Amino acid sequence: xxxxxxxxxxxxxxxxxxxxxxxxxxxxxxxxxxxxxxxxxxxxxxxxxxxxxxxxxxxxxxxxxxxxxxxxxxxxxxxxxxxxxxxxxxxxxxxxxxxxxxxxxxxxxxxxxxxxxxxxxxxxxxxxxxxxxxxxxxxxxxxxxxxxxxxxxxxxxxxxxxxxxxxxxxxxxxxxxxxxxxxxxxxxxxxxxxxxxxxxxxxxxxxxxxxxxxxxxxxxxxxxxxxxxxxxxxxxxxxx
Numbered sequence: 001x002x003x004x005x006x007x008x009x010x011x012x013x014x015x016x017x018x019x020x021x022x023x024x025x026x027x028x029x030x031x032x033x034x035x036x037x038x039x040x041x042x043x044x045x046x047x048x049x050x051x052x053x054x055x056x057x058x059x060x061x062x063x064x065x066x067x068x069x070x071x072x073x074x075x076x077x078x079x080x081x082x083x084x085x086x087x088x089x090x091x092x093x094x095x096x097x098x099x100x101x102x103x104x105x106x107x108x109x110x111x112x113x114x115x116x117x118x119x120x121x122x123x124x125x126x127x128x129x130x131x132x133x134x135x136x137x138x139x140x141x142x143x144x145x146x147x148x149x150x151x152x153x154x155x156x157x158x159x160x161x162x163x164x165x166x167x168x169x170x171x172x173x174x175x176x177x178x179x180x181x182x183x184x185x186x187x188x189x190x191x192x193x194x195x196x197x198x199x200x201x202x203x204x205x206x207x208x209x210x211x212x213x214x215x216x217x218x219x220x221x222x223x224x225x226x227x228x229x230x231x232x233x234x235x236x237x238x239x240x
Contacts, residue, residue: 002116004105012125024125024132028106028219032226035102042095047238052087103223110217127218136214136221154225158209161232165206
């Protein structure tokens with residue numbers, strides 16, 4: 001934690017001439033961008049995996065006709081097909097999982113009053129008057145005070161990104177004949193065990209970021225907002 005706090009402070013010092021009192025917030029955005037750059041190769045691999053899974057859909061349709069109502073045999077055959085073609089149905093989860101440590105570091109860093117036995121100097125930083133250790137639910141519950149406008153802008157941005165992600169995910173699921181756009185006779189539940197419910201719920205998960213931004217420290221919320229915006233742009237490029 002002390003090493004990470006020192007890294008954020010050093011980035012803030014570098015950015016201070018440009019962002020002044022909001023330098024620490026800018027440092028968090030920059031740190032998030034660096035993390036996303038590190039996992040970008042995995043995001044590209046996930047995009048290739050999705051295209052490979054899409055290419056298997058005609059063969060999966062043939063397996064569905066072959067096995068008819070025998071769901072157990074169908075699921076086994078589909079799993080064997082994925083293994084044979086070396087396509088993982090869950091490869092797209094890896095980039096998100098690898099970002100969790102960075103998010104939790106920021107969360108704990110701006111949730112503790114002391115670090116290494118010393119006062120946490122980072123809690124003295126702010127973004128346009130909103131403390132980086134503050135939380136959206138507290139700011140909005142305090143009559144929109146000085147921090148209220150900052151959180152309102154973040155909520156609007158997150159809602160816009162979440163809606164774009166929701167529409168794209170639902171459209172992709174419908175085109176693949178799975179998830180939210182699937183019919184009862186051709187859903188993902190027939191393709192892989194337990195994935196039917198997951199693909200139906202997935203389009204709505206983007207809105208969970210609104211809750212996250214409201215309850216975590218502003219520093220962690222900045223990470224979430226920056227990362228989800230990056231994801232939206234990245235997916236628009238990689239999955240076009």
